[in-house]
Amino acid sequence: MHMVVLTKGVPDFREGQVSFDEDGHLERGKTPTVMNPNDRFALEAALQTRVRHGGRVSVMSMGPPGYKEVLQEAMASVYADDLHLVSDREMAAADTWATAITLSAGIETLGEPDVVFAGFKTADGETGHTGPQTNWCLDMPLVTHVISLDIDEDEGVLRAKRLVEGDIEEVETVETSLPAFVVTDPEFVPSYRTAGERLTLKDLRAETQERAEQYEDFLTVRDHADINVDPDYIGLDGSPTIVSSVDPIPKAPAEREATMVNPSDSAAMQDVLEAMQSALGNGGDVAAAGGD
């Protein structure tokens, strides 16, 4: 079984890591790049498949050379066998369409994988397009919002439970032939119910520890010529998307102006009540709730 997982670096949006300038623009230089959080589920799905069926996991990303560390992180977490970075100045400023063309060309250079995994949405773009668009280029059966999966190698089929319309309440089971393209949902939970699977996992972890330290030995960097795509179809030139405007991110609530009120100070509490009433535009309910 050969699995390919697509991943990407995104700014680390966690508190204390991310940094914005005065206008609320992200300061890329000051914000560390990390693996897109949702990609973890794609990696876990690939790992589960590998633990159960054996084979090889390749992780691929398109982006600047700085993404190497993201690939290293992916290697450490999924125990990947080989890493692939598609990186080229020509590819800069690509929209999801140009990215999809690039990635699909990249995947084709790896041969014919049995399953391609992608995460749902990136933390920076939030489009959720890249996976399905890449698959459109590859022309495989596509299953999205996958929360659990099982492969029957003998029959060459993949069975998955997926959220219908991304709704947690509605789950359906689908079956498709292999090769297939799987987009994992953040609800994806890997399952290892046998000791044998957990022991295999432990072996992989031990094996990968060394590998992840020398990850560059397992990394192949390719430019557009290596993956055989026309520069007109990639990067900014290949991107039909036009971003018309960008709204600044509103300040987090904690940073809004606030006044401390001592709840035992009844005069101050009266002010609070009044402020709430005026904010709501009708006093009835609030006054009743604050009765005594």
Place this chain on the structure above:
Amino acid sequence: MTEHEHYEALVVGAGPGGAAAAATFANYGIETLVLERGVEAGSKNVSGGLIYAEQSAPYTIDDLFPDFREEASERPITRYRIHNIAGERVESFDLSNLHEHDTEWSDSVLRRKMDSWLEDRVHERTRETGGGLLTGVHVTGLYREDGKIVGVETEELDPITADVIVAADGVNSELARDAGLMDWDEPDEWFQGVKAVADVPSDVIADRFDIGADEGAAHLFSGDLFEGVRGGGFLYTNRDTLSLGTVFHLDSLVAERAEPHELLDSLLTHPLLAQWLGDDYTELEYSAKLVPDSKKVALREPHFGRLLLVGDAAGQMQAQGAIIKGMNHAVTAGALAAEAYAQAKSRNEPEKAGTRYSRKLRDEGVMKKLRPRGYELVRGLAEDDGVTEIVDSVLTSAVGRAGIRALSGQLGRVYNVPMLSAMMPDTRTPYVTLPTVIAEELGTRVREESSVTPPSLEARIGDLTYDTDIGSPHITVLDNSYEASGAAVTACPVSAVDFGGGCYREEVVRTNGSEERVVSLDTQPCVECGTCAVVADTEWEHPRGDKGVEFKWG
């Protein structure tokens, strides 16, 4: 019948007993799976702890794990003393002879370090057999087919079957209970051990204990400093920490309604300890665990079908007077159990592994140590309350005191006679009365003053690491009346009367004009010692795999 995942041998628990069993199976090339509930082996375990390698034992830990002493233990114990205490008077005896009797070596250990070291080796060796060791898997019980034990059930994995199952799951063994071989009913069958690890740099240890880098000291304490509760205290030197603790008979702890953490504090703040603890006492960890009393609970036939029990799970924990030997017996028993299976199998009668194993325990002299005949003989007489009264009143009378004074030169020698220690009756006399009279009659006053301020119970709990399984408590109180479960309020090492932050609390509920004393339970601060399984009416299980408390030292 459904196909289940199968291993030839299955070992539950990766303490010294489980590690020894697994290593021995692996030596015989037997495919072995080891399941341990902690995040890492040792993260659930507590011992004093001095591990012994007995000359008479067929297997010792360094037989099975050659680099054990260099890599996993702390210090060889080269100095051993017992202190009889009455108020500030102390009479000390050298216990080296008892300590060295039948001893090849004895090292202090910290369980997180020791067990995690063993874990790596056991995994490596069992992996070669096609099995391996998994942590974070909590075995919940036995798996049976047609009424026969064929494997185990766990929370994390589907049922697993095996040709032989070794229960090395410690003092609170859920497998022993499931098999109907052990119950947790009688407090007098158990001790409760409570422990603190203190931070002391190795050069300070060298200075305060007057020992070199490869030497270690052990001190035991008994007398009137524990509110009359039967038991004693210990202090062992590690490389750059000290292990301090107490071990008490659980029935006595309950009868006196004593608070375990306060008894520990009585030890820590006794002026005698000032010379070793100095004025900068820093506690790294507070922990507790039940300890079986082999004299009463060691199973004579520790097996049932394919299930073989070793170590604490089989009650194989010997209190040889003040010296506590549990880890060494767990190692011996673990290895003998695996060996018994391997031999039975080679004779094509694997079903006889259990009887073979218990025969080995007898033939190798292990059973004799665990259940000494001398004790059986004196027990009937000496443990009679009336007799204890008489002996104690004679001892404390002018006549008894004169006798102690007359014996003064020989008392130290008497304390060192192994046979006497082995048959010491389980009464107030040897634990409290005798040491107190000795100290009163022969002791000298300690000149130092203690400046140790032990942390509060709240701070101790606050310093522990927990991964709480919110919403699924592992202990349920079946009868919450004070009569049935009230003893846990004091006996639980992380609960106390009038302390709201512990596990057990006493409450008064008023219904229809009448008042009722009840207990409530919050398992969040639980250190999984097992005490309330015995002293309260509970349904007691361990938390799910790797949930609950995580000891960093042990």
